[in-house]
Amino acid sequence: MSTGEVPARDSTGPTEKCGVVGVSHETEGAALPTYYALYALQHRGQESAGIVTHDGFQQHEHIGMGLVGEAFDQGDIDTLHGQSGIGHVRYPTAGSVDESNAQPFTVSFEAGSLALSHNGNLVNTEALRSKLTEQGHAFSSDGDTEVIAHDLARNLLESDLVRAVKRTMERLHGSYALTVMHDDTVMGIRDPEGNRPLIIGELEDGYVIASESAAIDTLGGEVVRDVRPGELVVLDEDGSGFDAYQLQSPERTANCFFEYVYFARPDSVIDGELVYEVRRELGRKLYEEAGVETDVVMPVPDSGRAFASGYAEAAPDVEFAEGLMKNRYVGRTFIMPTQEARERAVRLKLNPIRSTVEDRSVTLIDDSIVRGTTSRQLVDLLREAGAESVHVRIGAPPITAPCYMGIDMADRDELIAAEGDVGAVEEQIGADSLAYISPSAVADSIGTARSDLCMGCVTGEYPYDIKGEATDRDVAAPVLDE
Ligand SMILES: O=P(O)(O)OC[C@H]1O[C@H](OP(=O)(O)OP(=O)(O)O)[C@H](O)[C@@H]1O
Ligand SMILES: NC(=O)CC[C@H](N)C(=O)O
Numbered sequence: 001m002s003t004g005e006v007p008a009r010d011s012t013g014p015t016e017k018c019g020v021v022g023v024s025h026e027t028e029g030a031a032l033p034t035y036y037a038l039y040a041l042q043h044r045g046q047e048s049a050g051i052v053t054h055d056g057f058q059q060h061e062h063i064g065m066g067l068v069g070e071a072f073d074q075g076d077i078d079t080l081h082g083q084s085g086i087g088h089v090r091y092p093t094a095g096s097v098d099e100s101n102a103q104p105f106t107v108s109f110e111a112g113s114l115a116l117s118h119n120g121n122l123v124n125t126e127a128l129r130s131k132l133t134e135q136g137h138a139f140s141s142d143g144d145t146e147v148i149a150h151d152l153a154r155n156l157l158e159s160d161l162v163r164a165v166k167r168t169m170e171r172l173h174g175s176y177a178l179t180v181m182h183d184d185t186v187m188g189i190r191d192p193e194g195n196r197p198l199i200i201g202e203l204e205d206g207y208v209i210a211s212e213s214a215a216i217d218t219l220g221g222e223v224v225r226d227v228r229p230g231e232l233v234v235l236d237e238d239g240s241g242f243d244a245y246q247l248q249s250p251e252r253t254a255n256c257f258f259e260y261v262y263f264a265r266p267d268s269v270i271d272g273e274l275v276y277e278v279r280r281e282l283g284r285k286l287y288e289e290a291g292v293e294t295d296v297v298m299p300v301p302d303s304g305r306a307f308a309s310g311y312a313e314a315a316p317d318v319e320f321a322e323g324l325m326k327n328r329y330v331g332r333t334f335i336m337p338t339q340e341a342r343e344r345a346v347r348l349k350l351n352p353i354r355s356t357v358e359d360r361s362v363t364l365i366d367d368s369i370v371r372g373t374t375s376r377q378l379v380d381l382l383r384e385a386g387a388e389s390v391h392v393r394i395g396a397p398p399i400t401a402p403c404y405m406g407i408d409m410a411d412r413d414e415l416i417a418a419e420g421d422v423g424a425v426e427e428q429i430g431a432d433s434l435a436y437i438s439p440s441a442v443a444d445s446i447g448t449a450r451s452d453l454c455m456g457c458v459t460g461e462y463p464y465d466i467k468g469e470a471t472d473r474d475v476a477a478p479v480l481d482e
């Protein structure tokens, strides 16, 4: 793909978030804390899980397909020696859904060994790949992450760590939150737009860098701070501290609003905002903007819960009921790799409690409608369970455009609201009424100016020209000068 084209999409897979982790421990092996941190980030990727550690002499790696609990057993953890480590849970945003793109990626080269975990999506992957191929690099995957790993390895041959990372960051266009391990040095790198979350935590005898603060909580650690947009954070090998380098300083950020709406855990804090409270505020605003007279308000579990509690709090004299039960053994449906899997999972996942809906008007609250997989089936289910009427209220604006920044919602033709016609969506899902929250209410609930959020999937305007050229933002265009 040349930089002139829209990034090729893996048509079978939604592109998704991933979860990244890095640990430097003073006294114990890094493998177990990394494993537990990945467990806390399972909701960010269900396709594969991997850990690479370094014992001061060599790398040790274990990567498997499926959930964290499926990919690892105690024997696997026991082979992962060393007090430095990084980990990854994956949803594919670029490249196939198989072992070849499972992470962390590892590269061995004259300047040592490198392992890299990536959350995000580049928009100039192929331009970078062809440059590196001309320079003699060979790739084992069709994804974007391996290209980042090779570019960094190349720069490490010619520069010290900080300069090598700076050089690579100047060549990357798109979204990336990375944990990287060069020999036994663990670091975190956040793209200059701060598109994906990345946060630092202090452990009893070490430090951790992870996609979300919930992973730090799980390790019993204390949140230190977010990795700043454009920043490199290098953990001390002995786990005693870290150094930070501001390598790029754009004037504005492009924090992904959908992290606050859907992807992140409600108990995570992103750039100082507790996701749970943002969602409750979105629910309150949703009532203010689009409240409807009804007998009972109910969430679509899991991610709709906080929205519904905020909505019900703002709505006078309405009953709040957990009228839909979620099968606890079914994961996230939206981020499954095929539409057939998603449809089946929604049927398996959610079941109405008849007594809460029979002969009653129901308001169903969800965080988002993307393909309509969930809401299409739920409206029918509620009617079959005897609901007199079903009103749907959504805590995100209509998703009308794909995402190229690491959360490709779907190719445009799969997006149920692509034409932006709410009435048409209302008819397709069979609701008595459908309303979404406004983009300005989203920015107000997150507490960030709209110009500092990426809402590309709502507006079709992205922080980068998706051809990989710099837009009016002051982030330097990729330096592909060889
Ligand atoms: O319109 P769609 O294409 O169905 O996508 C939107 C739905 O998918 C997500 O739920 P998911 O089941 O992924 O996860 P959850 O359990 O966190 O709600 C999201 O919370 C919506 O319910
Ligand atoms: N969802 C992500 O952030 C995935 C990272 C990377 N683009 C991949 O496809 O593996």
Ligand SMILES: [Mg+2]
Residues within 6 Å of the ligand: 300, 301, 302, 303, 304, 374
């Ligand atoms: Mg959901």
